[in-house]
Amino acid sequence: MNHTSSAAQRSSQIRDIVIAGGGTAGWIAAALLSAQPALSIRLTVIDDESGGVGVGEASIPSLLRLLRWLRVDEFEFMRACDATWKLGIQFVDWLQPGHTCWHMFGRCGAEIDGRDFFPFWLTDPSQSYHSFSLHYAAAIAGKSPHSTQGSNPLIQQGAYAFHMDAGKFAGWLKSLALSNGVRHVSGRMLDIERDEQGHVKALVLNDRTVISGDLFLDCSGLAASLTSRILPANWQSSSDRLLCDRAVVIRSTARSQIPPFTSSQALSAGWMWSIPLQNQTGSGYVYSSQFVNDESALDEVIAAVGRWRNPDVEPRLLQFSTGRRRRFWHHNVISAGLAAGFVEPLESSGLHLIQTAVEELLRYLPDATCGESVQQAYNRTMARIFDEVLDFVQLHYLLSRRNDAFWQAARSTVISEDLQHRLQLYRETGMLDELHPAAFPDASYYFLLAGMQQLPERSSLLAANADQQTLREIRAEMLNQNRNMLRELPLHEEMLQRVHGTASKRMTP
Numbered sequence: 272m273n274h275t276s277s278a279a280q281r282s283s284q285i286r287d288i289v290i291a292g293g294g295t296a297g298w299i300a301a302a303l304l305s306a307q308p309a310l311s312i313r314l315t316v317i318d319d320e321s322g323g324v325g326v327g328e329a330s331i332p333s334l335l336r337l338l339r340w341l342r343v344d345e346f347e348f349m350r351a352c353d354a355t356w357k358l359g360i361q362f363v364d365w366l367q368p369g370h371t372c373w374h375m376f377g378r379c380g381a382e383i384d385g386r387d388f389f390p391f392w393l394t395d396p397s398q399s400y401h402s403f404s405l406h407y408a409a410a411i412a413g414k415s416p417h418s419t420q421g422s423n424p425l426i427q428q429g430a431y432a433f434h435m436d437a438g439k440f441a442g443w444l445k446s447l448a449l450s451n452g453v454r455h456v457s458g459r460m461l462d463i464e465r466d467e468q469g470h471v472k473a474l475v476l477n478d479r480t481v482i483s484g485d486l487f488l489d490c491s492g493l494a495a496s497l498t499s500r501i502l503p504a505n506w507q508s509s510s511d512r513l514l515c516d517r518a519v520v521i522r523s524t525a526r527s528q529i530p531p532f533t534s535s536q537a538l539s540a541g542w543m544w545s546i547p548l549q550n551q552t553g554s555g556y557v558y559s560s561q562f563v564n565d566e567s568a569l570d571e572v573i574a575a576v577g578r579w580r581n582p583d584v585e586p587r588l589l590q591f592s593t594g595r596r597r598r599f600w601h602h603n604v605i606s607a608g609l610a611a612g613f614v615e616p617l618e619s620s621g622l623h624l625i626q627t628a629v630e631e632l633l634r635y636l637p638d639a640t641c642g643e644s645v646q647q648a649y650n651r652t653m654a655r656i657f658d659e660v661l662d663f664v665q666l667h668y669l670l671s672r673r674n675d676a677f678w679q680a681a682r683s684t685v686i687s688e689d690l691q692h693r694l695q696l697y698r699e700t701g702m703l704d705e706l707h708p709a710a711f712p713d714a715s716y717y718f719l720l721a722g723m724q725q726l727p728e729r730s731s732l733l734a735a736n737a738d739q740q741t742l743r744e745i746r747a748e749m750l751n752q753n754r755n756m757l758r759e760l761p762l763h764e765e766m767l768q769r770v771h772g773t774a775s776k777r778m779t780p
């Protein structure tokens with residue numbers, strides 16, 4: 272096998288990356304790539320400044336990795352983006368009205384003999400699975416993941432995330448990228464120039480400026496202005512699996528006690544998010560236009576938010592299609608963000624998928640040839656991650672027992688072979704097959720399946736044959752340790768004041 276000399280590699284190296292679109296995806300890509308000085312790449316972001324989607328307020332723990340890549344201080348980021356902490360998601364009325372379950376970050380309970388707690392819990396499921404989670408205990412006690420002194424398991428596991436103001440987040444990323452030397456060109460991409468192999472040579476803007484590059488990222492949002500030019504008919508819809516296609520976004524006043532978790536409440540034709548930020552709460556109803564019209568959806572979400580609603584902020588209506596590109600990378604164009612695909616925001620996966628797209632690009636970043644093998648490897652990985660995220664999101668609907676017409680239809684949707692197999696294996700053994708590390712882990716499935724009362728037919732032999740008295744003692748000890756740990760954690764509110772400075776003016780219940 273020939274080894275490319277580093278001199279030859281340098282001569283064919285990608286030198287100019289052009290990012291079309293300056294929404295959250297464009298600026299995450301610019302900030303992340305510009306934080307790698309060893310790449311020695313010129314980066315340009317082109318944006319028409321017509322404004323992006325501007326929602327995307329809840330994150331998952333991979334965002335901590337983004338902060339590390341960017342070498343920024345967590346509290347500084349929180350101050351810039353009005354951020355609060357998130358330990359997981361509360362699902363209200365999803366199984367049926369009156370029922371609540373939780374998807375917490377991190378693992379639940381502690382390992383027993385090096386094995387996950389879940390099969391041992393199954394031997395006596397009388398106490399809810401989530402009640403053994405330290406994250407759950409901290410969430411309902413309104414605690415912060417940070418101790419005032421020293422570390423703790425929540426910090427050590429890195430299993431927490433943030434709620435943040437999406438607009439401020441994009442602005443903050445932009446200022447980081449600009450300070451790293453990224454060039455920002457204001458203009459609308461109207462056309463492209465290609466070479467004889469079909470590779471893009473340059474983007475042509477509305478004022479006829481020509482911006483040339485070696486590699487192009489399409490971060491132009493749902494319009495996918497660049498990808499759709501080089502590879503039309505490249506969309507794989509998920510509308511047969513996820514029925515929601517619209518969202519109405521409103522704002523409400525911040526509560527006097529800010530919960531350290533996102534809330535998702537099932538409504539008649541979809542679900543409503545409540546995302547607590549430092550000075551306000553973001554809410555929105557994600558619904559299916561087949562089952563409710565826009566006016567009724569707005570009435571329903573306003574009624575659900577009640578007196579907390581901030582009437583000064585106009586509701587925003589968004590339409591979307593769920594699905595993904597068949598090819599994320601084609602020739603020298605890679606799509607990221609909404610241009611790459613969209614899974615509804617039930618599990619806050621949007622920002623994570625953008626970050627993953629850039630991290631994978633960094634892993635595969637080739638020389639200027641962008642060969643087919645690199646494209647194939649990248650496309651396979653991204654397709655698998657998107658599909659697993661989609662499977663996990665769809666599972667929430669499949670497990671619901673609600674009777675509304677929408678919910679019945681959502682249970683009769685097409686299910687992927689992978690998900691069918693995963694559920695069959697789980698039903699028979701309580702096990703899950705291998706999951707991609709950049710999608711949702713087995714712990715997430717266990718929280719959801721157990722919380723939605725879907726238990727397997729049997730537990731593993733090892734767990735079933737374990738001494739039950741010893742197991743009871745271990746469980747009691749887990750709960751005891753969680754209680755002790757809670758004492759060490761300050762209130763979320765207290766820590767937020769420490770981070771953000773003076774207490775904000777908020778409504779009391």
Ligand SMILES: Cc1cc2nc3c(=O)[nH]c(=O)nc-3n(C[C@H](O)[C@H](O)[C@H](O)COP(=O)(O)OP(=O)(O)OC[C@H]3O[C@@H](n4cnc5c(N)ncnc54)[C@H](O)[C@@H]3O)c2cc1C
Nearest residue numbers: 292294295296319323324327329460492608609616621622
């Ligand atoms: C209702 C809803 C709720 C969501 N909630 C969450 C959440 O809680 N957590 C989460 O992680 N994700 C969430 N997401 C996903 C998240 O909003 C997106 O992943 C994120 O905003 C990325 O958007 P983007 O940058 O790809 O696209 P956009 O925000 O649409 O940005 C595209 C940019 O490209 C520019 N542009 C377009 N065409 C051109 C052109 N021809 N020339 C120049 N510029 C151009 C536009 O002006 C814009 O600035 C949510 C999405 C929706 C729809």
